[in-house]
Structure formats: C-alpha cells, structure tokens
Amino acid sequence: MEGRQFKHLTPEQVDSFMKYGFLRVPGCFTREAAEEWTKDVWTRLGFDPQNPETWTTERTNMPSHNSVAIKDFAPKAFDAICELVGGEDKITEPSKIWRDAFIVNLGTKENEGKVTHPKDLKGWHVDGDFFVHFLDSPEQGLLVIPLFTDILPNGGGTWVCSEGVGKIARHLHDHPKGVFPRMTPVGGTENFENGLDFYSKLVQGCADENFHEMTGNVGDVILLHPLMVHSASTNGRRLPRIITNPPVSLVKPFEFDRSEESEYSLVELKTIQEVGGREKLRGWKMQGKREEVVPERVKRQARMLEEEKQRMQQKKTSVNAPAQQSVAVA
Numbered sequence: 001m002e003g004r005q006f007k008h009l010t011p012e013q014v015d016s017f018m019k020y021g022f023l024r025v026p027g028c029f030t031r032e033a034a035e036e037w038t039k040d041v042w043t044r045l046g047f048d049p050q051n052p053e054t055w056t057t058e059r060t061n062m063p064s065h066n067s068v069a070i071k072d073f074a075p076k077a078f079d080a081i082c083e084l085v086g087g088e089d090k091i092t093e094p095s096k097i098w099r100d101a102f103i104v105n106l107g108t109k110e111n112e113g114k115v116t117h118p119k120d121l122k123g124w125h126v127d128g129d130f131f132v133h134f135l136d137s138p139e140q141g142l143l144v145i146p147l148f149t150d151i152l153p154n155g156g157g158t159w160v161c162s163e164g165v166g167k168i169a170r171h172l173h174d175h176p177k178g179v180f181p182r183m184t185p186v187g188g189t190e191n192f193e194n195g196l197d198f199y200s201k202l203v204q205g206c207a208d209e210n211f212h213e214m215t216g217n218v219g220d221v222i223l224l225h226p227l228m229v230h231s232a233s234t235n236g237r238r239l240p241r242i243i244t245n246p247p248v249s250l251v252k253p254f255e256f257d258r259s260e261e262s263e264y265s266l267v268e269l270k271t272i273q274e275v276g277g278r279e280k281l282r283g284w285k286m287q288g289k290r291e292e293v294v295p296e297r298v299k300r301q302a303r304m305l306e307e308e309k310q311r312m313q314q315k316k317t318s319v320n321a322p323a324q325q326s327v328a329v330a
Contacts, residue, residue: 004262008079017084018270020162020212021225028074028221034148037068038242041102043315044308052238055106059232061297063305064099073098074146077221081248084223085141086265092249098146101301103243105156107235116234118159118211123231124199126168127247129181129295134286135172135271138250142267143224148242151215156235158243161203163210164229166274168202172227173275178288181295186288199229225270256281 006014013023044062048054070078078096082088088096126133128140151157171183178186182195203211213233214222224230235241254268256278264272272278 006083008076008083009266013080014266017223017225017266018273021165021228021270022160022162022212022214023080023223024216025077025080025221025223026217027219028077028146029219031218033073034218037073037100038102038148040065040312041104041242043311045104046307046311047106049240052106052109058106058108058235060102060104060106061301062100062102062104063301063308064101065305065308067097067099069097071096074221077144077146077223080221080223081142081144084266085248085250086268090250090252090265091141092251095141095246095248098244098246101244101246102148103232103245105232105235105241107156107238109238111234111236112238114234114236115154116236118161118213118231118233119203119208121159121231121233122200123196124161124164124203124229125196125231126164126181126183126199126227126229127245128226129297130293132178132180132186132288132291132293133172133183134176134178134253134288134290135169135275135284136253136256136286137226137290138253140226140247141250141254142226142248143228143230144246144248145214145222145224145243146246147216147218147220147222148244149240150217151241151243152237152239153213153215154236155215155239156233156237156241157216158214158230159233160212160214160224160228160230161206161210162212162228163206164199164202165225165227165270167206168227168229169271169274170276173281173284176285176287178286178290181293202229203231225267227271227274253286256284 016023042049127143131139145158175185183198256268256272258264272281275281
C-alpha cells in the first residue's frame with residue numbers, strides 16, 4: 001500500500017477500509033434527490049407516515065419498481081466503488097444502476113426507547129443468498145449502503161462486525177469446494193432461511209470494539225468489504241430509516257496470486273491481509289462449481305410487488321377521481 005496513489009479515495013478512507021473493512025463517502029446525493037426517490041414509499045408500504053400505530057411491520061425489504069444510473073444519481077459514490085474494485089471495467093452492467101428496492105426499518109412499540117447490544121441481534125449474516133460462495137466469488141464484489149434518511153445512533157442503522165471479515169475469509173479459504181449462503185460446506189445440508197447459527201456463534205466470539213453502527217446523513221454512502229458480517233438492528237428511536245443495499249458484482253472472480261501488488265484491488269488486498277498474506281494464498285484455487293441458489297426472498301418479493309402495484313393504482317385512482325367529477329359537473 002505504501003506509495004500507492006488513489007484518485008477518488010482519501011488516505012483516511014483507504015485506512016478505514018483496510019483496518020475495519022468499510023468506509024464512508026459523504027454527500028453523494030442531495031436530500032431533495034432522496035425525497036424524490038422515496039416519495040412513494042408510504043403508499044407502497046400501505047402505512048400512514050404520521051401514525052406509527054399503522055406501522056405493522058418492523059422491517060420491510062421492498063421489491064423494486066424503478067432504476068437509475070449510479071453515475072447520474074451519485075457520481076461520487078460510483079467513483080469510489082470503481083476505485084475499490086479496480087476500475088469501472090471490472091463491474092457488470094447491472095451493477096451500475098441502483099433500484100428503489102428500499103429496506104425500511106420502522107422499529108416496534110415494544111423496543112421504543114430501548115438499546116440492544118449488537119451481540120443480542122438475531123440477524124447476523126453475510127450477503128449473497130443467491131449463490132454458492134467461494135473466496136474469489138465475483139457475484140458479490142462489494143456491499144453498498146446508500147442512506148435515504150438520516151440515521152442516528154440507535155435509529156435502525158445496520159450493525160457490522162469488522163472482525164468477521166477475516167473469520168469468513170479464512171473459512172472460505174479452508175473450503176475451496178464452496179459453501180452455501182449460510183456457510184455450510186457444499187456436500188452438507190443447511191437450513192437456508194433459518195440457519196444463521198454459524199454467524200451467531202461467530203459474532204459471540206468477537207470483541208466489542210469490532211462492532212460498528214452504520215449511522216450517517218441523507219446522501220451518505222457506506223462501502224463495505226463483501227465478506228462483512230452484518231445485521232439489521234432494532235430501531236429504538238422509531239424514526240423511519242430507509243436504505244438500499246445494491247450489490248456490486250464483478251465481470252471476473254477476484255485474483256489473489258497476481259505478479260505485482262499494484263495490480264490488486266483494495267478489496268483483494270483486504271482479503272489477502274485477513275487470510276494471512278500473499279504466501280498463504282499463493283496457488284489457491286476454487287475447486288467447486290459456481291452455482292446459483294434461489295432464495296425464498298425472491299418469491300416473497302414477487303408477492304409484495306403485486307401488492308404494492310395495487311396500492312399505487314388505488315392512490316392514482318383516488319387522486320384522479322375528484323378532477324373527473326368536477327369536469328362532469330361543469
């Protein structure tokens with residue numbers, strides 16, 4: 001890393017990524033842009049934003065209706081993403097857009113005013129529920145969290161465990177035939193939807209100083225190593241929290257045995273560091289088969305999409321109804 005120059009990332013951001021596995025890029029889009037992009041969220045949810053009694057779902061992973069090019073919506077974030085993975089040419093075309101697949105955390109009445117220790121959270125996992133994982137998997141090349149609302153401490157922000165990056169990297173290194181999304185080695189059986197025991201046990205063994213809450217302001221974008229262990233949190237403030245988590249997939253798998261260190265991306269360097277250095281990875285190769293996994297999430301969001309479309313249509317009909325009536329009377 002010494003002497004390496006970066007065009008878009010500051011030394012502080014690079015240091016944060018190499019030390020903790022994440023960095024923040026502030027002010028990537030305006031508050032006005034965020035409000036425009038999220039204006040239909042409450043209609044889609046079927047909740048009254050002014051009445052928390054109607055907020056019957058704590059967290060909702062919404063399907064998407066629209067998309068926008070990251071270059072146009074958040075160019076500062078796009079530049080940082082490209083620099084982390086080694087260039088725009090490394091990123092697949094679908095990964096160059098963001099969709100309005102919002103993740104809304106509204107909290108619950110029972111947890112309002114309470115603070116939950118991160119080790120007590122039940123949702124710890126690594127992203128990528130749609131493929132068999134290898135250390136060099138290109139399907140999930142970077143995690144991205146754009147903030148569409150301000151997120152205060154204890155306000156529903158994602159919790160991450162920076163120590164988990166190394167533990168997952170070493171687990172994948174030791175299982176070159178691949179593991180399922182819940183980290184069960186290929187050849188075994190895992191409970192896909194509920195099998196989070198691996199992650200729960202992992203975080204219990206991590207020091208408290210390795211847990212970080214992803215807070216920030218509207219327009220901030222947080223970029224994380226693809227092997228970052230993270231969890232949704234309880235929203236003790238009950239202030240609506242809206243983010244997305246658009247995946248960045250790569251054209252080719254990561255490489256950990258390059259001839260020159262300058263050719264490695266920052267993500268690759270962080271993985272190499274966590275596994276134990278270049279010598280540890282020299283000659284490492286995946287020995288299994290890259291395969292897709294179809295999660296229950298996909299089926300669930302298909303149902304949600306139809307329900308949201310119906311609510312949007314009902315809103316449109318109700319807005320147009322008075323105008324049509326006044327024309328008739330006139």
